[in-house]
Amino acid sequence: MSFDYIKSYYGVDVKRGQRVEAYxxxxxxxxxxxxxxxxxxxxxxxSNxxxxxxxxxxxxEIAVDTGKNS
Structure with a gap:
């Protein structure tokens, strides 16, 4: 089981490095x-x-405006 399983079974799309609050x-x-x-x-x-x-x-996730498209 993996991130793909978690996404398909629980409906949450998660990835390594993603910020969360646990309790x-x-x-x-x-x-x-x-x-x-x-x-x-x-x-x-x-980790636990x-x-x-x-x-x-x-x-x-917060989008960061780099100003390159201005």
Whole structure:
């Protein structure tokens, strides 16, 4: 199981490096372990497993205007 499985089964499109809040604590997705996400909370050295739809808030990506198309 992987990110593809998580997307098809739970309907959440996730990727490594994506910012999240796990039970209100900020962190980053570091991988997938079976049906679980591996998330490293800010300030911690190691990742832990979290269920993709239980207590996880997916932080939207912010578009950065580089000014190159102006």
């Amino acid at each position: 209100g604590k900020p962190g980053v997705i570091t991988g997938a372990d079976g049906q679980y996400l591996r998330i490293r909370l800010d300030g911690q050295k190691h 497993n979290y269920h993709p739809i239980d207590g996880i808030n997916y932080v939207p």
